[in-house]
Amino acid sequence: MKSNKQRRKEIQQKRIARAEKLKRELSNTVPPYALGLEGDVTAALSGVVASDKNELTHNTSYAIQPDYYLDKAFTCIDCKSREVWTAKQQKWWYEIAKGDINSTAVRCRPCRKIKQAIKAEARRIHLEGLERKKKGG
Numbered sequence: 001m002k003s004n005k006q007r008r009k010e011i012q013q014k015r016i017a018r019a020e021k022l023k024r025e026l027s028n029t030v031p032p033y034a035l036g037l038e039g040d041v042t043a044a045l046s047g048v049v050a051s052d053k054n055e056l057t058h059n060t061s062y063a064i065q066p067d068y069y070l071d072k073a074f075t076c077i078d079c080k081s082r083e084v085w086t087a088k089q090q091k092w093w094y095e096i097a098k099g100d101i102n103s104t105a106v107r108c109r110p111c112r113k114i115k116q117a118i119k120a121e122a123r124r125i126h127l128e129g130l131e132r133k134k135k136g137g
């Protein structure tokens, strides 16, 4: 019997392999946005999601707007684990969360959570300090 953890790891490994294969096939020679893949092609390929340029207008930089997103394999800068930033997650980040087009995933989910918690704690301490100052204590 395989544990859930093992199974999740296997799924993750498969996703990484798929992302790397995709990268080899599509973006090693030509940047993805230059391929000009159409919507129906992206639907046929897993790990590829078409972009909605109307949702990317918050990016005022000269960076080229992508035609679609590709599953992207990366190494977490904190724990060095191999991860995949899925095309779907990228679409969410750039189009819904309005992330900068030049920003990219650098941390796995658990490390991101830790980082967020540290940041929140630092903010809390900072605000408490301001509050104390205001009260003159």
Ligand SMILES: [Zn+2]
Pocket: 076, 077, 078, 079, 080, 081, 107, 108, 109, 110, 111, 112
């Ligand atoms: Zn990590």
